[in-house]
Amino acid sequence: MPDHSADLSTDHSADLLLARALADTADAITTARFRAHDLAVERKPDRTPVTDADVAVEDAIRAVLAAERPGDRIAGEERGGAVEGGRTWVLDPIDGTKNFLRGVPVWATLIALVVDGAPVVGVVSAPALGRRWWAAAGAGAFTSDATGQRRIGVSGVRELSDAYLSTTHLGSWVEHHSREAYLALVDATWENRAFGDFWQHCLVAEGAIDIAAEAIVNPWDVAPLQVLVTEAGGRFSDLTGAPRYDGGSALSTNGHLHDPALTLLRTASASTTGVASEGR
Structure with missing residues (x-):
């Protein structure tokens, strides 16, 4: 896994490092299955698609979290779970599944840590775009691409x-x-x-x-x-x-x-x- 030791130190720095490592795990699975000829696609009860990659990513992340944060709850799109008090990891293994299964590169794995109802860590990893975004409460927001990583901020448009x-x-x-x-x-x-x-x-x-x-x-x-x-x-x-x-x-x-x-x-x-x- 890439070295993420350059992150800013915050109360959630360890959780952010873990979330980015989880994204690395997800990227290895999704990039291998993207545009695969044998990609398996099913329909959920709400008629939205789910691929074998969606399930594989969530299962892999859950396995790492079970080892690294055994006391935390997990709520994922594919395997379920509820966000209650305390710490819960909220997972979307592939956001943009319709794009993923059609070969459009706009999709990402979304990982959040929610503490007492508030998201405090977030990672969005879009490997087909060559992009990743991350943030932790009180530590700012960042992105990385082919040119490296940088801090980001919103626009100043007022009208x-x-x-x-x-x-x-x-x-x-x-x-x-x-x-x-x-x-x-x-x-x-x-x-x-x-x-x-x-x-x-x-x-x-x-x-x-x-x-x-x-x-x-x-x-x-x-x-x-x-x-x-x-x-x-x-x-x-x-x-x-x-x-x-x-x-x-x-x-x-x-x-x-x-x-x-x-x-x-x-x-x-x-x-x-x-x-x-x-x-x-």
């Missing part, structure tokens, strides 16, 4: 009209929030894309874009991203504005744009609901 916006799947807004509300945010901003999943929140953390919004997420989708974005100087919440990773939705921003984005989404959603009610 929605100058903002770069991203979401995941536009159709999710129809089912889980309000498509019109998201489109109102699109209309209010300078540029928009659907970078999707983990990547858009990482892009917010490193200042490449300014807002990432998702109408529906699971806790394992965003637990490490909350600490990454906040340690980079941004804000992370659900779409009600609660600063939590387990609220079922997600909004990350550079901080300056958080309240304006929330206000616009709420106003547009309420307006749409009112029009629909009048039409009944």
Whole structure:
């Protein structure tokens, strides 16, 4: 495994070192199975795909944690588990499984340590992109690529009209929030894309874009991203504005744009609901 001894010393430095080592373990499995001709794909009850690599990664991480942190709980997308009091490792073995199974390189392993309900360590490893992001509470946010590693921070954009916006799947807004509300945010901003999943929140953390919004997420989708974005100087919440990773939705921003984005989404959603009610 690579030497991670250069990390800043924090109360969670040992946990961060372990999380990055866990990501190394995951990368070895995912890169070997990416674009494999014999990749096995099944459907979960919610009709989302799961590959043999998803399961293998989670099992490998759980085995390391059982040896290194036997007293900690584990909650993973594939094997289950609950986040309760104390320490829980929250795992998404492959975020972006649809990309993974189609040969698109935008996918990552997400690892978070949640202590008493708050994410304190987060690692996002995207080996097909040659990128990794990590953060620990009080120690800042970092990334690495082919040029080395560096500390990252959010953008300084202060007006929605100058903002770069991203979401995941536009159709999710129809089912889980309000498509019109998201489109109102699109209309209010300078540029928009659907970078999707983990990547858009990482892009917010490193200042490449300014807002990432998702109408529906699971806790394992965003637990490490909350600490990454906040340690980079941004804000992370659900779409009600609660600063939590387990609220079922997600909004990350550079901080300056958080309240304006929330206000616009709420106003547009309420307006749409009112029009629909009048039409009944």
